[in-house]
Amino acid sequence: MLPCQLNIAIDGPAGAGKSSVARAVAQALGLVYLDTGAMYRAITWKALQMGVPLTDVDALSSLAAATDFHWDSENGILELYMDGKPLPAAIRSAEVTQQVSLVASYEQVRKEMRQKQRALGNGNGVVMDGRDIGTAVMPNAPLKIFLTASLEERAERRLRELGQDLSLLPQMMRSLAERDHKDSSREHSPLSIAEDAIIIDTTGLSLSQVVDLVIGHAKRVCFGEGE
Numbered sequence: 298m299l300p301c302q303l304n305i306a307i308d309g310p311a312g313a314g315k316s317s318v319a320r321a322v323a324q325a326l327g328l329v330y331l332d333t334g335a336m337y338r339a340i341t342w343k344a345l346q347m348g349v350p351l352t353d354v355d356a357l358s359s360l361a362a363a364t365d366f367h368w369d370s371e372n373g374i375l376e377l378y379m380d381g382k383p384l385p386a387a388i389r390s391a392e393v394t395q396q397v398s399l400v401a402s403y404e405q406v407r408k409e410m411r412q413k414q415r416a417l418g419n420g421n422g423v424v425m426d427g428r429d430i431g432t433a434v435m436p437n438a439p440l441k442i443f444l445t446a447s448l449e450e451r452a453e454r455r456l457r458e459l460g461q462d463l464s465l466l467p468q469m470m471r472s473l474a475e476r477d478h479k480d481s482s483r484e485h486s487p488l489s490i491a492e493d494a495i496i497i498d499t500t501g502l503s504l505s506q507v508v509d510l511v512i513g514h515a516k517r518v519c520f521g522e523g524e
């Protein structure tokens with residue numbers, strides 16, 4: 298296949314499968330994959346570690362500004378590093394998951410993060426996933442995808458991903474719904490569907506089915522196939 302060096306924005310609510318889809322699409326098309334949610338999680342983790350109050354917007358935005366994110370390749374695979382180290386597993390902890398939407402709600406923090414995300418994506422094409430990629434970070438991306446799925450299915454997928462028991466489904470549904478509400482109702486760059494985004498409801502679809510759909514759209518944008 299000829300190289301298809303386009304920027305692809307993938308947005309959607311928690312647990313819609315954005316990261317798995319974005320990673321697989323990037324790999325198939327030879328593009329870089331940037332998980333912007335991991336960056337918000339990493340800043341939240343760092344603030345918690347350093348004892349920065351999560352209500353202190355100025356301190357949080359200074360922290361974001363002073364944090365270095367860069368690519369490094371470990372065994373030939375590009376990985377995102379923060380302050381010289383790979384992102385810690387603790388960015389997926391329950392505490393960070395609980396607090397990240399608060400940190401991500403501040404415009405001053407988002408402004409710093411957007412700049413870093415754009416700089417990381419500069420090059421030969423990137424697949425970026427998050428909440429505001431098609432609307433704010435890469436509004437000119439030639440391909441924007443909005444992934445969604447029913448709340449129940451998203452909660453089931455998240456439990457499987459975390460290796461947790463399906464009896465926790467009601468709690469997980471509540472926690473995802475709460476985060477979706479915070480992310481969609483915030484004042485700055487809320488989770489919303491870009492006007493020119495293609496919406497894919499992934500309920501009942503397998504990962505490879507969704508990946509194939511997105512790759513099909515990418516080929517159409519790149520080479521005009523399937524029109």
Ligand code: CDP
Pocket residue numbers: 310311312313316333334335337338397398399401402426427428429430476480
């Ligand atoms: O993977 P999951 O769906 O749990 O969420 P994530 O992509 O890791 O994002 C974690 C949180 O970061 C979200 O709930 C948002 O509050 C925030 N976020 C954001 O505000 N903007 C982005 N572009 C990405 C994430």
